[in-house]
Amino acid sequence: MRVLLDATAVPADRGGVGRYVDELVPELLRAGVDLVLAVQQRDVDHYGRIAAGARIEAAPAATERRPVRMLWEQTGLPALVRSVGADVLHSPHYTMPVRAGVPVVVTLHDATFFTTPELHLRSKAVFFRSAIRGASRRAAALVVPSRATRDEVLRLVGGDADRFHVAYHGVDHGLFRPTSVEQQAAVRASLDIGDAPYVGFLGTLEPRKNVSALIRAWVRACEDRTDPPALVLAGGRGWDTQIDDAIAQVPDHLVVRRPGYLPLEDLPAFLGGATVLAYPSLGEGFGLPVLEAMACGATVLTTRMLSLPEVGGDAVAYSGTDDASIATELTSLLDDPARRTDLAGRAVERAQGFTWAEAARTHVAAYEAAVRARR
Known part of the structure; x- marks a missing residue:
C-alpha cells in the first residue's frame, strides 16, 4: 500500500500541523508504510533528513501562498496521486480534494470552530467549519487526536462513527524528559529572571488559550507573596x-x-523548570503542550475542557476557566510542594x-480501513 501524505499545509514555523507531521512521518516509515510526501520546496531538505526512505515530491513554489495551495490541492494533488501510483491519500489538516481518485484519510484536529467560533478569527472559523463538513461526508476514514474531538464532530456534523480512528499524539521521549538543575538554570538566565521561580505557559497567545485569565489569576495568587514567581x-x-490590557494591570513588583x-532544545528545561506549568485552555483537540510538560516532570495546571482530561488523567491539577478558579488552584499548588512533587512523578x-x-x-x-471501504 502506497500512501501519499500531503505535507504542503505545514507552516514555515512548523507549529501545529508541522509538529504532528514531523513526528508521525518517521514512525510511519518504521511501520513499513510505502510513503510519498508532497512538500513545500522549502521543506525538501528537512523531510529528506527526517524521512529517509520516503519519496519526496515538491509542490510548485507558488503554493507557499495559501490561495494557490488550495487551488493546487484540488488540481495538482490529484494529478500527483496518479503519477506516484498512490493507493491512499492522507490529508493531515482538515481539507481534501473533492476528486482525489483514491480513498482519502483526513485528520481533523479539533471541533472548536463549531463550539467556540468566537475564539477564532472569523474567516478561519467559517473556512474550517466547511472543511470539516466536507471531510465528514467524503473522506473514507477520519483520524482525530482524542475521543472528545470524535464525539464533538459526530454531535455537531454527523457521520459514521466507524470511520473515525482516535490516534492520540505521542511525545518525543528522547527530547521531552526531566532535565538537570543546570539546564533549567541556563533557561532561566535566557529568560532574564535570574534564580526566581516562575509559572510557565507554552502555546500560541490566542483567545482559546485563555491567557488573559491566567495573567489575572497569577496576579491574585502572587501579588502578596514575599517571593512571587514570575510569569x-x-x-x-x-x-x-x-x-496587553491584562499585562498593563500587573503590579510593578511582579515580573x-x-x-x-x-x-x-530549550523546551524541556523550560517546561520542567516551571514551579507550575499553567495551560488554562477553553478547549483543545488534544493539548500537546500538556503532554510534553508532563513528560518533562512538570506540575501541570489545566482545565477539564474537551480532550484535556484524556491527556492529563489523574497526573495533573485542574481548575475552571475563570480567573478566580485558576487563582485558587494555582495558590494551592504554590503552597504545597509535596503535592507538586507527587503530580510531577x-x-x-x-x-x-x-x-x-x-x-x-x-x-x-485508518489507511487500511479506507482501502477496504473503497473496495
Whole structure:
C-alpha cells in the first residue's frame, strides 16, 4: 500500500500541523508504510533528513501562498496521486480534494470552530467549519487526536462513527524528559529572571488559550507573596488583544516575560523548570503542550475542557476557566510542594503511555480501513 501524505499545509514555523507531521512521518516509515510526501520546496531538505526512505515530491513554489495551495490541492494533488501510483491519500489538516481518485484519510484536529467560533478569527472559523463538513461526508476514514474531538464532530456534523480512528499524539521521549538543575538554570538566565521561580505557559497567545485569565489569576495568587514567581508566556504572539490590557494591570513588583518562540532544545528545561506549568485552555483537540510538560516532570495546571482530561488523567491539577478558579488552584499548588512533587512523578509515568509509534499504528489502521471501504 502506497500512501501519499500531503505535507504542503505545514507552516514555515512548523507549529501545529508541522509538529504532528514531523513526528508521525518517521514512525510511519518504521511501520513499513510505502510513503510519498508532497512538500513545500522549502521543506525538501528537512523531510529528506527526517524521512529517509520516503519519496519526496515538491509542490510548485507558488503554493507557499495559501490561495494557490488550495487551488493546487484540488488540481495538482490529484494529478500527483496518479503519477506516484498512490493507493491512499492522507490529508493531515482538515481539507481534501473533492476528486482525489483514491480513498482519502483526513485528520481533523479539533471541533472548536463549531463550539467556540468566537475564539477564532472569523474567516478561519467559517473556512474550517466547511472543511470539516466536507471531510465528514467524503473522506473514507477520519483520524482525530482524542475521543472528545470524535464525539464533538459526530454531535455537531454527523457521520459514521466507524470511520473515525482516535490516534492520540505521542511525545518525543528522547527530547521531552526531566532535565538537570543546570539546564533549567541556563533557561532561566535566557529568560532574564535570574534564580526566581516562575509559572510557565507554552502555546500560541490566542483567545482559546485563555491567557488573559491566567495573567489575572497569577496576579491574585502572587501579588502578596514575599517571593512571587514570575510569569513566562512562551509561544507565538497570536491575536489575543486582551493580553496587553491584562499585562498593563500587573503590579510593578511582579515580573512578566513574553519571550516568543523558544528554541526546541530549550523546551524541556523550560517546561520542567516551571514551579507550575499553567495551560488554562477553553478547549483543545488534544493539548500537546500538556503532554510534553508532563513528560518533562512538570506540575501541570489545566482545565477539564474537551480532550484535556484524556491527556492529563489523574497526573495533573485542574481548575475552571475563570480567573478566580485558576487563582485558587494555582495558590494551592504554590503552597504545597509535596503535592507538586507527587503530580510531577505521576505525570512522567503517565506520559510514557503516549508514543508516536502507537499513533502511527492507528494511522496505518485508518489507511487500511479506507482501502477496504473503497473496495
